Amino acid sequence: MPFIQLLAPVYQQLFSLVRDKEYFVITSNVDTMFEKNGFAPSRIFTPQGNYKLMQCLQPCSDETYDTRPILDKLLANLDPVTHEITDANAIPKCPKCGGDMFMNVRGGSWFIEKPYEQQRERFQSWVHQHLQTPIVIMDMGTGFNTPGVVRWPMEQITYHNPSAYLLRFNRDHPEVPAEIAARSLQIKGNIDEMLALL
Known part of the structure; x- marks a missing residue:
């Protein structure tokens, strides 16, 4: 339980920034911490499972x-x-x-994706609805372990939406591709400290 108590303030801090906005969460985390900290289940996509x-x-x-x-x-x-x-x-x-x-x-070809099909459809619909509208994308801590799950899709959404702006929070790898650098902010450091600055 101490681990959850340690992390909860970061999730709550993030939720306080978006609670009144039209947000959507895509996360590689499988621990339900977003849901436990107030984020609406209908606005969460967990492609790595649960x-x-x-x-x-x-x-x-x-x-x-x-x-x-x-x-x-x-x-x-x-x-x-x-x-x-x-x-x-x-x-x-x-x-x-x-x-x-x-x-x-997700750990192999045996992974059952069915529980996440509606989540994926809602996320894709949300992205599609906002392809021409101003959005802020907050990429929090995604590195290169599984970049195809969150990191690269966030870069693609930023690239294809001229009104999107990417905030990449990452202690080790905040870099963004040159094609979207002008519409991105690379924030190197601990997420909790950087969120406090917002």
């Missing part, structure tokens, strides 16, 4: 399952000393095929 869901690793179907009851069962069978699961039946198995399960987060 820890709240589990899925079959086959996958044998496109169904996902609520993680909470699975975790509750695991914790009830966790030895507090050895940290081993005392009952093998508590280890999650797919209700359909009996196969291994894992969190519904």
Whole structure:
């Protein structure tokens, strides 16, 4: 819990900047922290998945399952000393095929994208509606681990919308392509400190 308490002020700080605006969030985070800090679920796209869901690793179907009851069962069978699961039946198995399960987060070709289809459609519609309107894009901390998820799409939106302005907050890699440099601000430093300046 201390980790969540540490991060929450940054999310709340960001939410205070956009709460009265027509915002949309695309995030590679799978921890639901945006939702937990007031951002509307209908305005969030999480293309990398969500820890709240589990899925079959086959996958044998496109169904996902609520993680909470699975975790509750695991914790009830966790030895507090050895940290081993005392009952093998508590280890999650797919209700359909009996196969291994894992969190519904992008990690391979087995990832089930169905829970995020409506999110993706809403995000694409939002971007399309704003292609000719002034928007500020805040790219917060996206580096080069998975640049195709957030970093490069934000650059593309900025490039294709002449009225867009990109604020890139990044401690290590705030650089932007030369083609959009005149409509971008590269902010190098810790996000919480830089947000406070806004």
